Amino acid sequence: MTQTIIAITVAYLLGCFATGYYLVRFLTGQDIRATASGNLGSRNVGRLLGTKGFILTFLGDAGKGLLAVWLARYLSPAPWLPCAALLAAVAGHIWPIQLGLRGGKGFATFAGGMILLKPLVLLTGLALCAVAYPFLRGTTKTGLVALACSPLFVVAGHLRSGTPPVSVETTLYCLLVLVVLYAHRTNIRKEFFNRGGCLG
Numbered sequence: 001m002t003q004t005i006i007a008i009t010v011a012y013l014l015g016c017f018a019t020g021y022y023l024v025r026f027l028t029g030q031d032i033r034a035t036a037s038g039n040l041g042s043r044n045v046g047r048l049l050g051t052k053g054f055i056l057t058f059l060g061d062a063g064k065g066l067l068a069v070w071l072a073r074y075l076s077p078a079p080w081l082p083c084a085a086l087l088a089a090v091a092g093h094i095w096p097i098q099l100g101l102r103g104g105k106g107f108a109t110f111a112g113g114m115i116l117l118k119p120l121v122l123l124t125g126l127a128l129c130a131v132a133y134p135f136l137r138g139t140t141k142t143g144l145v146a147l148a149c150s151p152l153f154v155v156a157g158h159l160r161s162g163t164p165p166v167s168v169e170t171t172l173y174c175l176l177v178l179v180v181l182y183a184h185r186t187n188i189r190k191e192f193f194n195r196g197g198c199l200g
Contacts, residue, residue, distance in 0.1 A: 004075075004076060007071055007075045007076060007085050008085055008088045011068035011084075014089050015091060015092020015093040015094075015109060016092040017060075018040050018104065019057045019060030020042065020053075020057040020060075020104065021033070021099065023053060023056060024040075024048060027049065027053075028048070030048070032045055039104055041057065041104045041108065042054045042057035042058035062111055063112055064092075064093065064112065065086055066112040068085040068088065068113060069085055069113045071085065073116070079169055083173050085113075086113035086176060089109055090109050090110050090113075090176060091106075091179065094106045104183075105180070105184050105187075106183050118157075118173075125149070126146070128145070129142045129145075132145055141192070144187065144188060147180060147181065151170075
């Protein structure tokens with residue numbers, strides 16, 4: 001129990017380290033949340049700091065998710081804990097306590113954690129993005145579709161390996177996806193419901 005609490009608490013605190021916010025603060029003294037889209041993710045940081053800012057922010061945010069999953073696996077053999085830790089890291093990125101719960105959208109942190117947590121699901125999602133992009137014509141839209149479909153990839157993997165598709169880990173993963181989708185709710189409305197309330 002102690003190891004579980006430590007893993008989840010540290011994961012949340014890792015998530016709270018908003019790479020883009022502190023990078024922009026250090027280099028310019030500005031609050032990235034008051035710039036352009038107001039998001040502290042890599043794309044918005046890139047608008048202010050250029051390609052290097054984009055890359056550093058993405059790597060920093062992805063690294064938080066990867067480290068949270070690694071730490072959970074190191075501390076405990078519980079199969080569900082790495083997913084819970086990634087959920088905590090993503091929650092920390094979206095709702096960082098030291099920034100008044102005004103953070104980013106969690107996609108890079110999610111992707112970084114998936115490198116260790118479920119690499120085949122991540123690769124399948126990237127393949128889906130490649131296939132869907134010519135039809136959807138937008139990186140945000142294709143990424144959201146792949147994210148929304150990823151629980152199906154997880155269930156398919158369980159069925160293929162003969163393990164129960166419904167488990168604590170699967171439930172936590174679905175919650176993780178819902179949290180990231182919720183953080184992107186403005187993008188979802190813009191990308192899919194900007195034509196009279198219908199899918200666009």
